[in-house]
Amino acid sequence: MQILEAMQKRRCVRKFNDETPNKEQIEAVLEAGFLAPAVFTTKDAIFSVITDKNLFKTLDEAALKRFAPLLENMGMSAKTTLYDAPVYIIISGKLATSVPPECVGATLANIHANTYWAAGSIMQNMQLRATSLGLSSCLINSVVVTLLNEPELKKLAKIPDDYSPLCSIVLGKSDETPESNAPKSEHYKVIYA
Numbered sequence: 001m002q003i004l005e006a007m008q009k010r011r012c013v014r015k016f017n018d019e020t021p022n023k024e025q026i027e028a029v030l031e032a033g034f035l036a037p038a039v040f041t042t043k044d045a046i047f048s049v050i051t052d053k054n055l056f057k058t059l060d061e062a063a064l065k066r067f068a069p070l071l072e073n074m075g076m077s078a079k080t081t082l083y084d085a086p087v088y089i090i091i092s093g094k095l096a097t098s099v100p101p102e103c104v105g106a107t108l109a110n111i112h113a114n115t116y117w118a119a120g121s122i123m124q125n126m127q128l129r130a131t132s133l134g135l136s137s138c139l140i141n142s143v144v145v146t147l148l149n150e151p152e153l154k155k156l157a158k159i160p161d162d163y164s165p166l167c168s169i170v171l172g173k174s175d176e177t178p179e180s181n182a183p184k185s186e187h188y189k190v191i192y193a
């Protein structure tokens with residue numbers, strides 16, 4: 001699939017069937033993440049690939065408790081935050097606690113923004129690759145925030161103490177074929193300078 005077609009077909013899907021992506025497909029999606037630009041804060045990122053049903057349930061229930069009201073406000077399903085997908089991938093990185101000496105001139109806020117920027121690139125590569133392989137996916141913030149605030153859940157997910165979950169995605173197969181994306185030109189303004 002060409003890159004433009006993958007961008008058009010990339011949608012967040014929230015209904016998965018019982019089919020599980022195979023090992024090669026999961027590895028292809030991870031490889032796409034590894035192809036993303038990396039800054040020093042994401043060079044030692046951890047990709048957690050979660051398939052354990054019990055862990056899924058624990059993370060889902062914790063996130064649901066925290067986010068049910070918000071999901072309802074947004075008109076999304078308030079029954080699950082991970083949509084019973086078979087695979088859940090979390091990217092975690094080390095968030096700097098002070099400006100490293102080699103980054104003189106930067107601010108801590110900028111270093112954190114760069115970390116999330118790089119993690120977003122990883123995520124985008126992974127979602128586009130998943131689309132090109134015929135997999136369905138959804139970006140997931142709710143569990144990331146839950147993990148950030150509940151250290152015992154981070155332990156269960158084997159994320160080291162000094163790492164912060166940055167972004168995440170569920171993967172699977174779906175019987176739904178959502179409408180392709182059209183450019184959302186009305187959302188944006190372009191200024192040529």
Ligand SMILES: Cc1cc2nc3c(=O)[nH]c(=O)nc-3n(C[C@H](O)[C@H](O)[C@H](O)COP(=O)(O)O)c2cc1C
Nearest residue numbers: 010011012013014076081138139140141142143181
């Ligand atoms: C940073 C980010 C976080 C998101 N977190 C969630 C989430 O926690 N749960 C969810 O169902 N969708 C989540 N989404 C998906 C958005 O709702 C979705 O991308 C948006 O509605 C546009 O739809 P599309 O991706 O199909 O084009 C997230 C998207 C982004 C960009």
